[in-house]
Amino acid sequence: MIKVILLGGGNLAFHLTNCLLDTKNIQLVQVYNRSITKIEYLKSKTLITNNLEELKEADIYIIAVSDDAISKISAQLNVKNKLVVHTSGAANLNELKSISYKGVFYPLQTFSKDKKIDFSSIPICIEADSKSNLLLLEKLAKTISKSCYYINSEQRKKLHVAAVFVNNFVNHLYYIGNEICDKNNIPFEILLPIIKETAVKIESLSPFEAQTGPAKRNDLKTIKNHKTILTKHQKEIYTLLTKSIYATYGKKL
Numbered sequence: 099m100i101k102v103i104l105l106g107g108g109n110l111a112f113h114l115t116n117c118l119l120d121t122k123n124i125q126l127v128q129v130y131n132r133s134i135t136k137i138e139y140l141k142s143k144t145l146i147t148n149n150l151e152e153l154k155e156a157d158i159y160i161i162a163v164s165d166d167a168i169s170k171i172s173a174q175l176n177v178k179n180k181l182v183v184h185t186s187g188a189a190n191l192n193e194l195k196s197i198s199y200k201g202v203f204y205p206l207q208t209f210s211k212d213k214k215i216d217f218s219s220i221p222i223c224i225e226a227d228s229k230s231n232l233l234l235l236e237k238l239a240k241t242i243s244k245s246c247y248y249i250n251s252e253q254r255k256k257l258h259v260a261a262v263f264v265n266n267f268v269n270h271l272y273y274i275g276n277e278i279c280d281k282n283n284i285p286f287e288i289l290l291p292i293i294k295e296t297a298v299k300i301e302s303l304s305p306f307e308a309q310t311g312p313a314k315r316n317d318l319k320t321i322k323n324h325k326t327i328l329t330k331h332q333k334e335i336y337t338l339l340t341k342s343i344y345a346t347y348g349k350k351l
Contacts, residue, residue, distance in 0.1 A: 100124050100238055103153055105171060106162035107131035109209040110185055114162055117217040119143055121242050127156045150174050158183060158238060160203060161194075168193045181231050187258035190251045191225055201226035201235050204254060205243075208265050217242045223249040223257065274332055306346070313343035 102124060104115055111131075118126040128145040130153060131137045137146045145154065153159070153175070159182045161171055168184045173196045175182060182194055183201040194200040202225040209215065222239035224246060226232040232248070239246040249257060272293070279286045299308045312320040321340060325333050 100158065100234075100241065101127050101156040102158050102160060102238070103128045103130065103156040104160045104162060105130040106160075106185075107133065107136040108162065108164070109211050110205065111162040112211050113209050113215050113217070114160070114185070114205070115140065117242055123241055124238070128154050151176070153177070156180065158203075158234065160185060165189045165193075169195065172197050181226070181234060183226075183235065187223075187254055187261065190255075191227070192251075199227065199231055201231050202251070202254065203235055203239065204249070206257065206261060208269075218244050221245040221247055223247050223254060225250055225254070271335075274335065278327075278332070309343065309347070311343070313340040314347055316344075 100123065102118055104111060104118065104126065107129075111129075115126065115129055118124050126144045128147060129137050129140055130147050130150065132148055134146065134148040140146050147153070150171070157180065159175065159177055159180060161168055161182065162185045163171060165186050165188055168186060168189055172182060172184075172194045175197065177197070179198065181199045181201055182197045183203040184193060185203055185205065186193070187204050187206065189202075191200060191202055202223070204223040205217070205220045206223055207215065207220045220243050222243045222245065224232065224235040224239055225248070226235055236246055275289060276286045278284075279289070296308075312324070324336065328336055
């Protein structure tokens with residue numbers, strides 16, 4: 099049985115809390131959050147507190163807060179000879195500079211409170227300051243997920259940037275596509291099958307092989323027509339991405 103205390107009340111903390119509560123061989127001893135009202139719904143399931151001095155004993159303390167708050171919270175922890183980890187993709191292991199035993203437990207996924215998520219399908223990227231702590235994190239990761247990867251701080255920074263490209267930026271492009279549809283009284287749902295096919299296709303093809311569209315085939319007439327439809331901001335993004343596709347496939351504007 100791995101005893102865990104979780105610190106945080108954001109989107110990741112919310113989903114991770116529910117996962118830990120529902121997983122055998124893990125005991126969620128306590129949840130901390132600065133705002134107690136945000137975690138009051140957990141009162142009947144585990145201990146809650148908004149006072150770091152009231153933290154109980156555990157094997158692993160998981161800090162699931164914003165990157166800016168990691169070092170501040172870790173500096174206030176009075177935890178001796180126990181593993182403390184953060185969940186950030188962008189923060190270095192040494193953000194936990196005041197902690198003796200430290201690590202990173204990074205679930206690589208996008209989290210929204212209103213969208214239920216299956217942790218067993220989420221890759222967990224781990225790092226620790228010793229082999230024994232890494233093995234403990236691996237045990238925790240493999241208890242809740244089918245995928246566990248050893249990723250160091252430098253690799254994780256690069257991975258996080260890659261995730262921003264394939265998730266955050268892509269979602270913003272969905273937003274722009276939705277804007278264009280709304281403006282022209284077109285149901286956005288018409289685009290859902292092509293969105294899904296684009297995602298599924300790269301499970302069997304590389305992104306390089308999967309690329310299609312007017313920029314890939316150098317269809318200048320279509321590109322010119324598209325630009326007449328777009329707002330100034332949309333046109334800037336369209337042009338930037340078109341140039342990038344041209345450069346990738348060796349074509350010139």
